[in-house]
Amino acid sequence: MYKEIKILGKEILPGDSLTLKMDIARLYTQSKLEVPIIINRAKEDGTCLLMLAGIHGDEVNGVEIVRQIVSKGYHIPKKGTIICVPVLNVFGFINKTREFPDGRDLNRMFPGSKTGALASRFANDFMNQVAFNADYCLDFHTGGNMRFNYAHVRLQNSDDELTELAKVFGTKFMMYAKQRESSFRHAMSKLNKKVILFEGGKSLSLDRNVTRYGIDGALRVMKYLGLNDFTENLVDKNPDTIVIKDSKWIRADQSGMYRSFIKVGERVEIGDVLGSVSDPFGFSEKKIKSKYSGYIINNNHLPMVNQGDALINIGLCK
Template identity: 40%
Template sequence: MAKVKINRPFTLLGESIGVGERKTLALEAAKLYTHSPLNIPIEVVNGVMEGPVLMVCAAIHGDELNGVEVVRQLLAKIDPSQLRGTLIAVPIVNVFGFIHKSRYLPDRRDMNRSFPGSERGSLAGRMAYMFFNQVAVHCTHIIDLHTGAIHRTNLPQIRANLADEATAQMAKAFGTPAVIDASLRNGSLRSEAANLGIPVITYEAGEALRFDPIAIAAGVQGVDYVMRHLKMMRGKRPKKIPEPIIARSTSWVRAEVDGIVRAQVSLGERVTKGQVLAFISSPLGDSELELRAPRSGIIIGQQTMPLVNEGDAVFHIAYFANDNSVVEQQLETFIDGINDLEDELKTAELNN
């Protein structure tokens, strides 16, 4: 059995974090009009034993709040004396967007399409450059936490480039029932980190500007499982959790007309080719169009706003090689397990 090595001090943003120590840092991202500094909050937990450097970050899109709570709960349970390696927790990357409850930065750019950024570029490019070069490059692994965009909700899922073996192992360890084999998108944190050989997985769950208890509980549990997989924490991922099922492709079903949507299916539901997903009607009801599934699959995302224009994305369907009924059953088992976990946590809080 390999001997565990004692860790060493970890340096980030010019600050040294000692062995077995945790420290709160602030990365000055920009200044407000008042010249008040705007800082990205960072918590570094440096374990007593040598191991990976894992970053868990959230709110690259400032209105995606579930990940912020995932990071908070994660930090509450981490004990440096039991940790191997180093955890870098960044609950709010896009502080501008977070303050304004917006996905974007004030320049209306998407920070997750701006990596690796530029020292002399737009505000989004400058912030991406700063965060990437001062924080992300120091990591060996990254978990990027997201939700659906405004008026959209996502089933808990992992998106990852499964062609990379280390990334695939992280994706499977997280424990969501569905893993989307997603190609790298130019300008994303996932893409640019991968260019440096850093495995990154993206967790998607819930919707913007809302706390979703299932999405949060699944996120905390998933990060815990990945840390166990990386041997940063003692214990193994429970064997009773089924292996995730891989979706090799997905597509959005879009509205063919303008109108008011009456959904007939819900998140996580199995649908068959030609099944009616929704009716789109005029306000007076004098016209009505059926929105049908182009292929059999599972609903992994959907619009929550009942008002649509022609071309709006309404349902996101994932397509699996497995029997869709098997996938649906695993989703039900997963959600039941998360609900049980929530009940256990609430009981523990009441007893403390």
């Protein structure tokens, strides 16, 4: 007997390779919007991996990672099943926004409900008709607004298997981060599914290094889970991973124009000058000094900042 996999009402048999269209919610014009779900099941039974991007419609690095995985044929397992969803929130993707068309953040609506708001119903159907089949999931995200994330993976610190999986993924940083209530990751972990969340780059912008790190990580995880071995295609064969145990934001002390003097990924010490905030007329400028020793995980690329805006996220190792 082989494991039963049923996606959008269709039984997926060993050897199946198909794309199903998730057609759940329509726009108020009655226009149909379909979400392609790309499924490949090997003849030999094994684990089921879901690679998902675009829960937030403007987070295009994730979309590009899953797109390249499909276009290069890395989504075809020798054993087990790989499900790829390059753009889940296709509505937001069309509108170049993070949100669902009902204004909600899809990643705060899980596990969803049959009778809730549009995003909630969509989340419910995706959970029950697609994601439920997966044993493991790689959930690809991109930094919100104009905030650029150095490529990293996030996970809960209480889970040994996830810690091992994050090390296998092999980004320069792995960060322990609490799960957000009602996120996809939270809902999946309640079902005992293992989810690694990838973050890299900033929304509405593609970055080649970020997509490469994401693809490399996915290939390493696929090998580790016994799905297929594409490791000869890795760009970085022996990555070292730095464990980030906590992170702190440096915020703007005053409103003005922000200029940064640092690069994401680099190490800084307490007292290092990270950037400055000045008025736009040339009268005054105030330096921003680091209050922490750690690694720059995120940098705000938007120069116009208000007092209190998050500028730089520093990852702490202890």
